[in-house]
Amino acid sequence: MPNQGRVLAFPARHIAKPLSRAEALARAEAYLAIPAEKRTTLSESTHLEDAEMLSSIFAVLRDRLNVVPAEVFAEAKSLYDWLSVPRRAVGFFDESDYFRGESALLAGGAARLLGSREETERWLDRADACFRHTINPAPMLARVAYTRLALKFDMRRYEEVAELVPSLHLTFGKLAMAEDYWKCRFLEAMTLKDMGNLDGAVGAFEEIACGAQLPVDDALKGLALINLGNVRSGQGNHELALMAYSEALPFLKSANRPLSLADLKAMVAETLALLGKVDQAIQAYREAVADYVLLGSTTRVAYLRLVLAEVLVGAGRHREAEWEVAAALPTIDAEKMVPEGFAAVALLRESVRQRKANPQALSELRQYLQTTN
Amino acid sequence: MEISDDLGVSLSHEDDFEREIEIVFRETLGLIHIALVSHYQLKEQEATELEKDLFVWFRRFCYRPGASIRENRPFLLVACCQFAREYQKYLVGTGVLSSDEKLKLILDREPVDVAHDFSRSLQLFDFRRSDA
Numbered sequence: 340m341p342n343q344g345r346v347l348a349f350p351a352r353h354i355a356k357p358l359s360r361a362e363a364l365a366r367a368e369a370y371l372a373i374p375a376e377k378r379t380t381l382s383e384s385t386h387l388e389d390a391e392m393l394s395s396i397f398a399v400l401r402d403r404l405n406v407v408p409a410e411v412f413a414e415a416k417s418l419y420d421w422l423s424v425p426r427r428a429v430g431f432f433d434e435s436d437y438f439r440g441e442s443a444l445l446a447g448g449a450a451r452l453l454g455s456r457e458e459t460e461r462w463l464d465r466a467d468a469c470f471r472h473t474i475n476p477a478p479m480l481a482r483v484a485y486t487r488l489a490l491k492f493d494m495r496r497y498e499e500v501a502e503l504v505p506s507l508h509l510t511f512g513k514l515a516m517a518e519d520y521w522k523c524r525f526l527e528a529m530t531l532k533d534m535g536n537l538d539g540a541v542g543a544f545e546e547i548a549c550g551a552q553l554p555v556d557d558a559l560k561g562l563a564l565i566n567l568g569n570v571r572s573g574q575g576n577h578e579l580a581l582m583a584y585s586e587a588l589p590f591l592k593s594a595n596r597p598l599s600l601a602d603l604k605a606m607v608a609e610t611l612a613l614l615g616k617v618d619q620a621i622q623a624y625r626e627a628v629a630d631y632v633l634l635g636s637t638t639r640v641a642y643l644r645l646v647l648a649e650v651l652v653g654a655g656r657h658r659e660a661e662w663e664v665a666a667a668l669p670t671i672d673a674e675k676m677v678p679e680g681f682a683a684v685a686l687l688r689e690s691v692r693q694r695k696a697n698p699q700a701l702s703e704l705r706q707y708l709q710t711t712n
Numbered sequence: 713m714e715i716s717d718d719l720g721v722s723l724s725h726e727d728d729f730e731r732e733i734e735i736v737f738r739e740t741l742g743l744i745h746i747a748l749v750s751h752y753q754l755k756e757q758e759a760t761e762l763e764k765d766l767f768v769w770f771r772r773f774c775y776r777p778g779a780s781i782r783e784n785r786p787f788l789l790v791a792c793c794q795f796a797r798e799y800q801k802y803l804v805g806t807g808v809l810s811s812d813e814k815l816k817l818i819l820d821r822e823p824v825d826v827a828h829d830f831s832r833s834l835q836l837f838d839f840r841r842s843d844a
Binding site for chain 1: 765794
């Protein structure tokens with residue numbers, strides 16, 4: 340092919356033998372291990388101009404999304420910016436659009452996990468715009484649609500999610516995208532649960548835990564079992580709840596989901612408290628708090644300390660309850676978890692100062708946080 | 713694309729996957745060559761070069777979600793027609809190539825439509841394969 344044919348739309352052909360997936364993944368991980376400020380223009384172009392490497396970088400980032408969303412957001416944003424430089428083209432045909440779409444979708448997913456809703460929408464719009472130019476856009480547009488629905492769920496717009504989610508899991512089913520299909524079913528189950536349709540939610544969680552027809556990954560199975568236990572506990576079936584929790588544990592461990600493991604400990608603690616096993620419940624709450632502290636989930640730590648304080652007050656261990664409240668209040672203030680002047684917070688602050696527990700204020704604040712955070 | 717923790721299983725699965733890509737591409741290559749040379753009027757050497765690029769693209773394309781390797785063949789034809797059209801339009805536009813009526817007709821058509829016609833040939837091919 341004459342050289343002039345390649346000047347505009349035709350990038351140089353990839354002549355080298357493509358790397359195996361394992362080699363490319365190892366090189367992608369090595370690249371991502373270099374701190375962003377130490378990456379040179381040369382190392383960027385060596386890695387990012389190679390479409391094979393870029394694919395592997397996205398595979399690594401997708402894998403890390405639920406574990407370190409802040410890092411994934413920074414990397415995805417920087418990749419999007421790099422790919423968006425005018426006249427820069429990576430790979431062949433539609434690949435530049437595809438890679439830009441991937442980076443925008445990753446940034447959107449990470450922004451959602453970080454709680455930044457407007458930012459999420461902006462990144463999902465970018466992902467949509469890029470994927471529309473690819474040769475087979477339907478699968479990736481469906482993934483964008485999933486993240487949009489998950490965002491609506493976060494915003495408690497359950498009616499909208501309930502209306503749209505069946506069509507989306509039908510799409511994933513038709514496209515044989517098993518992992519996405521089950522994520523979508525899980526979102527549906529969570530929506531049913533939060534809308535109060537507990538029987539529907541139990542059915543959906545059980546279906547995910549069984550994984551009939553299409554394979555389900557361990558992390559999702561674990562999460563479904565946690566929520567199944569939570570619903571059963573709410574229905575008063577505490578023993579069944581504990582069974583579901585114990586089934587969830589190995590799945591979450593094998594999937595390396597520390598945040599979900601901490602959630603599991605908190606739910607086990609709640610069920611133990613409902614069963615009247617107060618000492619075991621307190622122990623489980625403390626373990627969950629310690630896990631959240633390690634994960635840096637400050638708002639969850641604060642909320643759970645208040646739950647623990649309520650249990651401690653119920654057990655007559657007022658002094659320990661005051662410590663938990665005293666430890667939670669600075670985060671509640673710093674993270675603005677309640678509106679300014681929220682009466683229960685002022686009352687609790689006073690109760691800590693006077694070393695005298697205030698169960699009513701504690702209960703009010705805990706209930707408020709339960710419904711808003 | 714999901715990478716299994718079990719490298720042994722993953723590599724063997726990857727080998728099978730890569731082999732399947734090569735088989736499907738080779739099966740479609742005859743049709744691609746006809747499209748490039750007979751319809752889009754690329755020279756033999758140009759067509760051969762473009763086919764190499766198409767294989768590199770198709771290999772990566774098959775790792776995208778939402779379709780099996782075999783289901784991706786129509787998309788391979790779309791990419792083939794799109795690339796051939798852009799290439800010939802570029803050469804015609806810069807005066808390197810003069811366009812006859814037949815070439816003009818095909819360059820005026822949307823690559824997706826041209827590829828759709830070729831996909832019918834693929835369906836016929838599949839029918840013959842299953843009949844054999």
